[in-house]
Amino acid sequence: MLPVLHLLARRLGISLIVLVGVSMLIFGIARVIPGDPARIALGPNATVEQVTNLREELHLNDSIVVQYGYFLADLLKGELGISLYTNRPVTTDIAQFLPATLELVIFAGILMVGIGLPLGIASARYRGRWPDHVIRLVSLLGVSAPSFVWAVILMLLFAFYLPIFPIAGRIADTYEITRVTGFLLIDTLLAGNFSAFGDALRHIILPAFALAVSGIGQAARLTRANMVETYDKPYIEMAHAFGFSARRIANKFAFKPSMIPSLTIIGLDFAAMLGNAFLVEAVFAWPGLSRYGVAVILRKDLNAIIGTVLIISATFLIVNLIVDLMIALLNPRIRYSQRGST
Amino acid sequence: MKLLNTALVASLLAATSLIAPANAGGVLRLDEVAVGELDPGKASDFADSILMFNVYDTLVLPVQGGPGHAPHLAKSWSNDGNSFTFKLRGDVKFQSGNSLTSDDVVYSVERMKALGAGLSYLFGVVENVEAVDGSTVRFNLSSPYSPFVASLVRLPIVDKMHVEANAASDDEWGEAFLSGNGAGTGAYTVKSHNPQAETVMEKNADYFLDIAGEAPDTVRLRYGLEAATVRTLIATGEHDISSQWLPPEVIAALAKNGAQLLTESGTGAFYFKMNTTKAPLDDVNCRLALSTAFDYSTAIKMIAITDDISAGSPSTGAIPKGMFGANDASMVQMQDMAKAKEYLDAGKYDAADMELEVSWIAEVPLEERFALLMQSNFTDLGIKSHIKKLPWALFAEQVSKPENTPNISQLFVNAVTGDPDTLLYGMYHSSSPGTWQSPEYLNDAMVDKYLEEGRSAASEAERQAAYTMLNKRLMEIAPTIYGFDRQSVYAASTRVSAPALSDPAHAFGLDGMGFSFRLMEVAE
Numbered sequence: 001m002l003p004v005l006h007l008l009a010r011r012l013g014i015s016l017i018v019l020v021g022v023s024m025l026i027f028g029i030a031r032v033i034p035g036d037p038a039r040i041a042l043g044p045n046a047t048v049e050q051v052t053n054l055r056e057e058l059h060l061n062d063s064i065v066v067q068y069g070y071f072l073a074d075l076l077k078g079e080l081g082i083s084l085y086t087n088r089p090v091t092t093d094i095a096q097f098l099p100a101t102l103e104l105v106i107f108a109g110i111l112m113v114g115i116g117l118p119l120g121i122a123s124a125r126y127r128g129r130w131p132d133h134v135i136r137l138v139s140l141l142g143v144s145a146p147s148f149v150w151a152v153i154l155m156l157l158f159a160f161y162l163p164i165f166p167i168a169g170r171i172a173d174t175y176e177i178t179r180v181t182g183f184l185l186i187d188t189l190l191a192g193n194f195s196a197f198g199d200a201l202r203h204i205i206l207p208a209f210a211l212a213v214s215g216i217g218q219a220a221r222l223t224r225a226n227m228v229e230t231y232d233k234p235y236i237e238m239a240h241a242f243g244f245s246a247r248r249i250a251n252k253f254a255f256k257p258s259m260i261p262s263l264t265i266i267g268l269d270f271a272a273m274l275g276n277a278f279l280v281e282a283v284f285a286w287p288g289l290s291r292y293g294v295a296v297i298l299r300k301d302l303n304a305i306i307g308t309v310l311i312i313s314a315t316f317l318i319v320n321l322i323v324d325l326m327i328a329l330l331n332p333r334i335r336y337s338q339r340g341s342t
Numbered sequence: 343m344k345l346l347n348t349a350l351v352a353s354l355l356a357a358t359s360l361i362a363p364a365n366a367g368g369v370l371r372l373d374e375v376a377v378g379e380l381d382p383g384k385a386s387d388f389a390d391s392i393l394m395f396n397v398y399d400t401l402v403l404p405v406q407g408g409p410g411h412a413p414h415l416a417k418s419w420s421n422d423g424n425s426f427t428f429k430l431r432g433d434v435k436f437q438s439g440n441s442l443t444s445d446d447v448v449y450s451v452e453r454m455k456a457l458g459a460g461l462s463y464l465f466g467v468v469e470n471v472e473a474v475d476g477s478t479v480r481f482n483l484s485s486p487y488s489p490f491v492a493s494l495v496r497l498p499i500v501d502k503m504h505v506e507a508n509a510a511s512d513d514e515w516g517e518a519f520l521s522g523n524g525a526g527t528g529a530y531t532v533k534s535h536n537p538q539a540e541t542v543m544e545k546n547a548d549y550f551l552d553i554a555g556e557a558p559d560t561v562r563l564r565y566g567l568e569a570a571t572v573r574t575l576i577a578t579g580e581h582d583i584s585s586q587w588l589p590p591e592v593i594a595a596l597a598k599n600g601a602q603l604l605t606e607s608g609t610g611a612f613y614f615k616m617n618t619t620k621a622p623l624d625d626v627n628c629r630l631a632l633s634t635a636f637d638y639s640t641a642i643k644m645i646a647i648t649d650d651i652s653a654g655s656p657s658t659g660a661i662p663k664g665m666f667g668a669n670d671a672s673m674v675q676m677q678d679m680a681k682a683k684e685y686l687d688a689g690k691y692d693a694a695d696m697e698l699e700v701s702w703i704a705e706v707p708l709e710e711r712f713a714l715l716m717q718s719n720f721t722d723l724g725i726k727s728h729i730k731k732l733p734w735a736l737f738a739e740q741v742s743k744p745e746n747t748p749n750i751s752q753l754f755v756n757a758v759t760g761d762p763d764t765l766l767y768g769m770y771h772s773s774s775p776g777t778w779q780s781p782e783y784l785n786d787a788m789v790d791k792y793l794e795e796g797r798s799a800a801s802e803a804e805r806q807a808a809y810t811m812l813n814k815r816l817m818e819i820a821p822t823i824y825g826f827d828r829q830s831v832y833a834a835s836t837r838v839s840a841p842a843l844s845d846p847a848h849a850f851g852l853d854g855m856g857f858s859f860r861l862m863e864v865a866e
Contacts, residue, residue: 035735047463086377086537087384087521097538152570160574167574173369173562282568287539300735
């Protein structure tokens with residue numbers, strides 16, 4: 001078997017085990033959160049009889065093992081139960097809210113890589129000089145403030161004082177776009193509506209940037225640190241001796257080996273944004289899965305909590321798998337170590 | 343990398359160069375904190391009520407600016423003992439085009455009772471409902487229930503044929519369909535419903551009553567907006583009415599920047615509920631001492647938004663002003679420390695030995711301020727207290743047992759039908775202890791008697807007398823510190839005119855009904 005395929009098969013197997021573990025863990029934890037899910041779902045005016053009936057319907061009076069059995073049986077049928085928060089199937093909610101979050105996170109990831117890495121390269125290339133100092137200062141600012149602070153600052157600056165970008169939502173009320181993928185940037189293009197595409201783009205920039213600021217700072221700092229270390233390697237000195245330009249040395253010889261540790265962290269940052277996006281989603285009224293996840297936890301909506309956590313965990317694992325594959329492609333030693341382990 | 347950066351820069355430039363679309367005319371945009379439940383059989387909270395009152399209609403409506411109820415889908419009704427018979431209007435069509443018949447009313451009651459959710463408990467007293475003929479429907483009650491007509495403001499009439507056509511074999515009552523679609527006669531139809539983002543409604547051109555031309559053509563009810571977002575949206579003209587849950591400081595700031603303030607009141611109050619089963623609050627003198635020591639005027643100042651408008655008005659007793667049995671508006675509750683000390687001296691417990699647990703609901707930060715105010719007031723009496731923050735879920739669980747219930751709990755309580763029965767019975771009748779509404783665990787024979795009289799009295803005068811006596815008794819035994827009568831305040835753009843939320847002569851006296859969009863006007 002090809003080393004990369006072997007790596008892929010092994011990682012998929014591990015991921016499956018992790019998902020089962022996560023489902024058991026979250027199933028247990030969700031039931032420890034204080035409060036009766038039936039009482040919370042039915043609201044303050046529900047009678048004791050209504051609460052009792054719903055508890056029965058949700059199997060809440062059964063043991064946790066029996067409840068987990070019901071959950072697994074539903075899962076095998078592709079069902080995650082009804083959300084007590086929205087009164088709809090959890091799968092319907094996830095299908096509606098996940099694309100919004102994925103679109104936001106992917107766009108933020110593109111900003112993180114597209115801005116963070118060049119800043120890191122420039123900082124390393126001009127290390128000890130003023131561009132390096134400026135970039136390091138900006139990076140430090142990025143990592144030191146949480147994303148919701150950036151969200152509010154960006155909203156005030158670029159939506160209120162300088163009304164360049166919209167404040168809330170994914171697209172202006174005036175557009176009606178047929179849902180195909182759920183990703184508005186794609187659906188607007190599929191509809192051939194470039195005005196709507198531009199509007200969707202305007203809506204995503206501030207939330208995505210707020211979400212990405214910390215990652216941009218992190219990516220820049222890591223890339224710089226790794227590249228500075230690489231610059232001390234003898235082969236870089238040899239490249240200088242051969243007369244390669246500073247730009248070529250930075251982009252071609254120093255950048256690639258420096259990417260391996262950075263890529264792992266960037267991958268983790270990217271996946272973590274899925275869970276961390278909820279405050280940015282809240283500030284910009286972005287109807288995504290992270291905001292839904294927090295809402296269902298506060299309402300102890302057991303089915304929705306498990307569904308959301310499983311989806312976020314699965315995405316986290318997929319991103320990690322992609323990062324592992326990219327690292328294997330970048331680093332032959334890792335790729336061939338898979339063959340050795342067979 | 344170079345390609346990525348080029349694409350990124352190009353995208354940013356393209357996006358910023360586009361001009362933002364102008365505000366749409368005839369569109370009303372407002373927000374509520376919670377997800378909106380569109381199924382009228384499950385509706386219970388404020389957002390649900392707004393949806394219900396606009397997408398569906400009820401047999402009767404509260405009279406605007408006055409007591410009692412007026413015909414709406416019903417053109418008249420009569421009462422014979424435990425039977426109520428309603429004659430339906432003949433000119434009403436559902437949004438599907440089907441005509442309203444008595445079968446729809448029967449179906450709506452049966453559906454609500456079968457689902458057993460939302461406010462279905464209000465109709466537990468309905469033994470059966472029958473279609474006498476196509477336009478006459480009779481409700482037979484199992485026992486006398488005077489507030490029955492008031493309860494009907496919470497019975498939205500559903501289009502039976504339309505729901506049954508969209509029901510499934512494993513979904514007899516069409517729950518899946520009604521969770522995302524409307525099936526009412528209301529002045530607004532549901533265009534789209536995203537429970538986490540917004541519900542979009544459009545004016546029903548075939549509504550059976552006249553709708554003002556200036557009423558909004560489209561309404562966007564948004565959910566879960568942050569206070570900072572709402573403030574920015576209103577300031578930039580992209581939002582029209584805030585929810586009532588904004589911090590008072592934000593509403594005040596918006597008012598300062600030119601927003602108008604809309605209000606809705608008369609259905610509820612803010613109560614400090616004392617656990618009467620645990621020492622020292624099992625002693626009536628101790629409870630009276632705390633009630634008299636509470637600084638009511640400072641509490642009102644704490645919720646003031648402007649010099650003229652506040653999120654509450656001074657309490658006159660257990661029953662909010664405007665309801666049956668309420669005291670005269672001049673009988674405002676006042677702090678009286680000398681009297682409080684007299685009560686304390688007459689009590690069976692020594693102040694030095696007392697330590698009270700004062701709780702506040704974690705989701706309502708305003709309550710922490712009241713907890714601190716109480717702590718300060720009680721310290722002046724020589725009573726120690728500690729403050730405990732409780733998330734709502736934990737609070738609702740704790741109050742199910744008297745021994746776990748805090749000495750003092752703070753709660754906003756509303757009459758869901760506007761009738762005092764739905765406010766007071768659940769709080770004070772001995773048959774309903776251990777719910778979030780009744781952490782007092784009150785067990786008083788006279789209170790029970792007056793509550794039951796209020797339910798069964800045949801005339802309004804008798805009901806008035808029963809609730810007046812009830813109010814007096816509740817003041818005597820003080821299971822609760824009656825903090826203030828609640829008033830919901832909304833910041834709104836000046837392009838909106840909402841008489842039911844700005845003029846007492848047009849107010850409905852029912853939470854959420856002021857948001858009947860057909861009665862609003864929106865300037866272009």
